[in-house]
Amino acid sequence: MESYHFLLALALILLFTKIFGIASSHVHLPQVVGALAAGILLGPCGIGILHESDFLTRTAEIGVILLMFIAGIDTDLKELKHTGPTACLIAVLGVFVPIIFCGGAYFLFFADKVSFLNVMKALFIGVVFAATSVSITVETLNEMGKLKTPVGATLLSAAIIDDIIGVVVLSILTGFGDASVKPVLVVAKILLFFLFALVVGLLIYQLFKRMEVSFAHHRRLAVWAVAFCFLMAYCAERFFGVADITGAFFAGVILCNLTDLRKYVAKKVTVALYLIFSPVFFANIGLKTDLSGMTGSIVLFAVVLAVMAVVSKIIGCGVAARICRMNRHDSLTVGIGMVARGEVALMVAQKGINAGYIDTAILPAIVLCVIVAALITPVLLKLCYVGEKKNPKPQKD
Amino acid sequence: MESYHFLLALALILLFTKIFGIASSHVHLPQVVGALAAGILLGPCGIGILHESDFLTRTAEIGVILLMFIAGIDTDLKELKHTGPTACLIAVLGVFVPIIFCGGAYFLFFADKVSFLNVMKALFIGVVFAATSVSITVETLNEMGKLKTPVGATLLSAAIIDDIIGVVVLSILTGFGDASVKPVLVVAKILLFFLFALVVGLLIYQLFKRMEVSFAHHRRLAVWAVAFCFLMAYCAERFFGVADITGAFFAGVILCNLTDLRKYVAKKVTVALYLIFSPVFFANIGLKTDLSGMTGSIVLFAVVLAVMAVVSKIIGCGVAARICRMNRHDSLTVGIGMVARGEVALMVAQKGINAGYIDTAILPAIVLCVIVAALITPVLLKLCYVGEKKNPKPQKD
Numbered sequence: 001m002e003s004y005h006f007l008l009a010l011a012l013i014l015l016f017t018k019i020f021g022i023a024s025s026h027v028h029l030p031q032v033v034g035a036l037a038a039g040i041l042l043g044p045c046g047i048g049i050l051h052e053s054d055f056l057t058r059t060a061e062i063g064v065i066l067l068m069f070i071a072g073i074d075t076d077l078k079e080l081k082h083t084g085p086t087a088c089l090i091a092v093l094g095v096f097v098p099i100i101f102c103g104g105a106y107f108l109f110f111a112d113k114v115s116f117l118n119v120m121k122a123l124f125i126g127v128v129f130a131a132t133s134v135s136i137t138v139e140t141l142n143e144m145g146k147l148k149t150p151v152g153a154t155l156l157s158a159a160i161i162d163d164i165i166g167v168v169v170l171s172i173l174t175g176f177g178d179a180s181v182k183p184v185l186v187v188a189k190i191l192l193f194f195l196f197a198l199v200v201g202l203l204i205y206q207l208f209k210r211m212e213v214s215f216a217h218h219r220r221l222a223v224w225a226v227a228f229c230f231l232m233a234y235c236a237e238r239f240f241g242v243a244d245i246t247g248a249f250f251a252g253v254i255l256c257n258l259t260d261l262r263k264y265v266a267k268k269v270t271v272a273l274y275l276i277f278s279p280v281f282f283a284n285i286g287l288k289t290d291l292s293g294m295t296g297s298i299v300l301f302a303v304v305l306a307v308m309a310v311v312s313k314i315i316g317c318g319v320a321a322r323i324c325r326m327n328r329h330d331s332l333t334v335g336i337g338m339v340a341r342g343e344v345a346l347m348v349a350q351k352g353i354n355a356g357y358i359d360t361a362i363l364p365a366i367v368l369c370v371i372v373a374a375l376i377t378p379v380l381l382k383l384c385y386v387g388e389k390k391n392p393k394p395q396k397d
Numbered sequence: 398m399e400s401y402h403f404l405l406a407l408a409l410i411l412l413f414t415k416i417f418g419i420a421s422s423h424v425h426l427p428q429v430v431g432a433l434a435a436g437i438l439l440g441p442c443g444i445g446i447l448h449e450s451d452f453l454t455r456t457a458e459i460g461v462i463l464l465m466f467i468a469g470i471d472t473d474l475k476e477l478k479h480t481g482p483t484a485c486l487i488a489v490l491g492v493f494v495p496i497i498f499c500g501g502a503y504f505l506f507f508a509d510k511v512s513f514l515n516v517m518k519a520l521f522i523g524v525v526f527a528a529t530s531v532s533i534t535v536e537t538l539n540e541m542g543k544l545k546t547p548v549g550a551t552l553l554s555a556a557i558i559d560d561i562i563g564v565v566v567l568s569i570l571t572g573f574g575d576a577s578v579k580p581v582l583v584v585a586k587i588l589l590f591f592l593f594a595l596v597v598g599l600l601i602y603q604l605f606k607r608m609e610v611s612f613a614h615h616r617r618l619a620v621w622a623v624a625f626c627f628l629m630a631y632c633a634e635r636f637f638g639v640a641d642i643t644g645a646f647f648a649g650v651i652l653c654n655l656t657d658l659r660k661y662v663a664k665k666v667t668v669a670l671y672l673i674f675s676p677v678f679f680a681n682i683g684l685k686t687d688l689s690g691m692t693g694s695i696v697l698f699a700v701v702l703a704v705m706a707v708v709s710k711i712i713g714c715g716v717a718a719r720i721c722r723m724n725r726h727d728s729l730t731v732g733i734g735m736v737a738r739g740e741v742a743l744m745v746a747q748k749g750i751n752a753g754y755i756d757t758a759i760l761p762a763i764v765l766c767v768i769v770a771a772l773i774t775p776v777l778l779k780l781c782y783v784g785e786k787k788n789p790k791p792q793k794d
Contacts, residue, residue: 003751014624062673227411
């Protein structure tokens with residue numbers, strides 16, 4: 001491979017992920033779907049012009065880390081306090097029911113016996129479908145003028161909390177990844193990580209709080225925030241055996257209360273993301289999605305997994321909402337609103353592949369499920385509100 | 398090396414290039430000097446925590462390409478027309494006198510005989526010092542309220558033209574790089590590249606011109622402009638044997654007349670540059686700068702080269718200014734204003750190393766010369782205006 005081939009790869013990835021992304025948003029699909037399709041098309045499964053490389057893998061990894069950092073920094077702790085216990089229960093059931101349903105489906109399909117490895121593999125598949133991608137739901141609700149309703153607010157908070165729970169569960173799984181390590185040591189290391197994040201967090205928070213005043217909108221704030229994110233990601237992996245994206249996520253959470261800084265940093269990081277790193281991340285997932293290797297059993301598994309991924313969120317979150325005394329219709333809406341999966345699912349899948357717990361042969365099934373969940377959410381959500389067309393005062397954002 | 402070590406590398410590079418950059422701007426030096434120093438400190442020559450890697454090299458390469466794209470897109474063709482022939486002559490002599498002086502110095506020091514290889518090596522060293530980094534001069538002139546004078550305008554235009562000439566000379570050198578290729582073929586390929594750039598340029602210009610209206614300030618404009626830049630860089634190397642940075646530069650020039658798009662794209666690309674790519678580029682140069690390998694003869698060469706780099710621009714540009722009937726004082730000021738070197742010099746050096754024409758043992762001498770030229774320009778410029786303190790109407794920007 002010539003040393004400058006990576007320039008062609010980057011150019012094609014940027015061009016096609018955007019074209020396909022725009023095309024999918026024209027048919028009211030999230031751009032992620034288009035970007036994944038572009039990756040599949042350019043990769044070995046399509047015209048074969050792109051191949052996996054160390055450079056693309058690392059650039060994609062930076063993309064994941066920055067995406068999780070943004071997810072962390074966008075966490076609105078005050079809003080979370082407001083919606084409180086209801087959102088919390090919805091998130092908890094919305095994480096654990098999918099883990100059981102989707103993990104269970106995997107286990108029934110592929111596990112020959114109950115072993116540590118098989119349980120871990122099933123759990124990883126489960127965690128992939130734990131975190132909701134709220135952006136699709138937000139867009140649909142916004143379009144229908146239902147975002148600024150109690151249901152909308154609860155959905156938003158629950159989606160953020162399920163990110164946090166998902167990340168924590170992922171950390172625990174990654175920690176247990178090495179079967180030779182004693183469980184008590186794993187738990188100790190994870191607890192130490194959160195202690196570390198808390199202590200470092202308080203110090204860094206104070207540091208940035210001072211800098212926020214002195215150097216408002218200085219480039220150095222964004223540069224150092226990103227450096228902090230990379231450092232936390234590194235420390236999480238290196239010293240605590242926790243996934244790097246967990247470190248990046250909490251680096252974001254640490255800074256999320258600094259309103260001014262948060263907006264500034266998020267804006268700048270978002271530019272770097274959409275200009276290079278996100279397209280490479282999504283295309284890279286597409287590259288790895290080897291559709292040609294889909295055997296009959298994997299296709300069947302994909303169908304079952306998709307059903308489980310959709311149903312588990314509706315049941316888990318819907319039941320939680322009912323427990324918290326929301327009415328039937330609202331509970332169903334909440335359940336459906338939480339169905340969408342996106343970036344975080346793909347990131348966890350990536351982690352699982354790296355850790356050896358998810359077979360790349362399964363990846364197409366996962367990608368298809370993410371796409372199905374993303375497709376079906378807006379359709380079902382609109383059906384939920386069909387009867388309410390005569391709503392005299394539709395709220396608009 | 399662990400797979401996540403690159404996160405630590407990125408974090409340290411971002412942290413230290415910024416800290417050192419800020420420190421150097423506090424003592425009125427360009428931030429580049431600090432960023433280079435950070436790279437030297439972190440690298441094998443300093444505390445040795447960073448090492449060259451494929452990932453860093455490619456990320457640095459993207460940095461170079463985007464920097465040249467920005468240089469191209471910032472070209473103000475209308476301003477160039479205004480200042481016209483004077484700026485042109487200053488740029489031409491300002492490119493060729495340094496090539497002769499600095500290349501000559503290299504030849505006298507290191508060439509044992511007149512051979513194709515030795516002449517190429519000398520020319521490469523010369524081209525490194527061909528392009529002025531005008532940012533330092535602009536800052537100094539602006540500080541003294543002398544930017545919006547005829548001298549200031551001429552300096553700006555000449556610096557842009559010498560970028561273009563420098564890039565063209567570099568292309569020719571890269572083309573001749575392979576001694577086995579027939580010279581006529583090289584010239585034909587280079588001419589073909591410019592023809593290609595012209596034809597593609599006209600098409601792409603029209604395309605972006607339409608999109609500029611329909612999708613003003615849409616992300617897709619920035620994404621596609623960057624994709625176009627990478628594609629031109631790739632095509633230049635792949636099909637025409639021309640340096641990728643030449644392709645990137647002309648990709649920028651093609652878009653530079655679309656005022657709205659240019660500002661938008663430049664703004665977004667600049668964010669990606671300062672957030673990740675520029676720091677990696679400068680740190681990567683620093684990493685490679687092996688000061689410990691500086692023998693007595695290389696130190697002596699560095700001193701001679703620095704003198705040549707400074708003197709050649711003053712003579713070349715000063716004489717050109719005199720020919721164009723500027724007065725003595727203004728001619729001297731123009732000459733001094735063109736002394737500063739920066740990013741482009743380092744990029745050409747990088748190209749020379751990749752092509753095998755610049756020995757990494759020489760790199761410290763080049764880096765030191767760039768730093769010296771950057772340091773001495775503001776000092777000499779201020780001396781130029783010492784007698785004019787009583788200027789009754791100092792113009793302010």
